[in-house]
Amino acid sequence: MNKSLRIFAPATVANLSCGFDILGCCMDNVGDEMVISLTPDPGVKITKIEGANLPLETHKNVAGVAVEAFLKEYNKDVGVTIEIFKRIKAGSGIGSSAASSAGAVWAVNHLLDNPFTPNQLVKFAMEGEKLASGNAHADNVAPALLGGFTLVRSYNPLDVVKLNTPKELMLTVIHPQIEVKTSDSRSVIKNNVSLKKAIQQWGNVGGFVAGLFTEDYDLIGRSLEDVIIEPLRSILIPEFNAVKKAAITNGALGCGISGSGPSIFAISKGQETANKVANAIREVYNKTGLEFDIHISKINNEGIKIINQ
Ligand code: ADP
Secondary structure (H helix, E strand, O other): OOOEEEEEEEEEEEOOOOOOOOEEEEEEEEEEEEEEEEEOOOEEEEEEEEOOOOOOOHHHOHHHHHHHHHHHHHOOOOEEEEEEEOOOOOOOOOOHHHHHHHHHHHHHHHHOOOOOOHHHHHHHHHHHHHHHHOOOOOOOHHHHHHOOEEEEEEEOOEEEEEOOOOOOEEEEEEEEOOOOOHHHHHHOOOOOOOHHHHHHHHHHHHHHHHHHHHOOHHHHHHHOOOOOOHHHHHHHOOOHHHHHHHHHHOOOOEEEEOOOOOOEEEEEEOHHHHHHHHHHHHHHHHOOOOOEEEEEEEEOOOOOEEEEO
């Protein structure tokens, strides 16, 4: 029983301005690769990590923890080895840990002939997120597993919904090479929200979801507004306001913090605008002297992909 699978585990953009902890979408050309194999010896082993300095111990690596949660519920003796080829830097805000947890459980499920649906895999992958940030959030693992845009309607009970993906939407993401830990960026936000701000925020969430389904690009743009988290968190990201202004001036529908930062995402209609936005934000960041990467990506409606089997 030595079945093996090489997969692409995509990067994801969580929160999408108005949907803190509940909205996310999947990138197409940015992500890790993983090789997952079933072995005769029961237990989960991380046998190789390339491209990042991450723990090989199963219980310290999000991929190991997620697969252990999966196997606990699967309740049969299975051996799994995991190789991780990291391209997404940890702490980038584009779902580095989520790619590993979601990729690992998705591949094991596939190798075992899909005992669980992609929706059911979300809760196992969330155990990896709990290890990474102390909080079992699903806004990165859900879009990695289901593809496209996803909404976590409820955490308790867990209820994840896949939304529609308008064809022309494009992402531009800038990743400044500074590390902002999810745990740090969580500490700057407040637990209480005024009713006035809550009304604005849930209006935007509703508008955003409606915009995706009716493919109303202007409505999507108007709804990409965050009156609760962004004002507090953006201070951790150099030149956030200048990047946002450059993106919007150059035609982006909206722009905000990707996950817990430091990456910043912009959503545009069409490749041409996404390229223009990339050039404008590159100009802003060139002046900072900081290292950065810029990614331009379609929305990946499939999620995790098989590279070879
Ligand atoms: P991101 O938002 O990019 O996922 P986080 O700060 O949430 O970044 O998670 C990264 C943390 O998870 C780091 O502390 C890292 O050491 C830990 N971690 C454990 N296993 C992995 C893995 N396989 N991939 C990425 N991060 C991992």
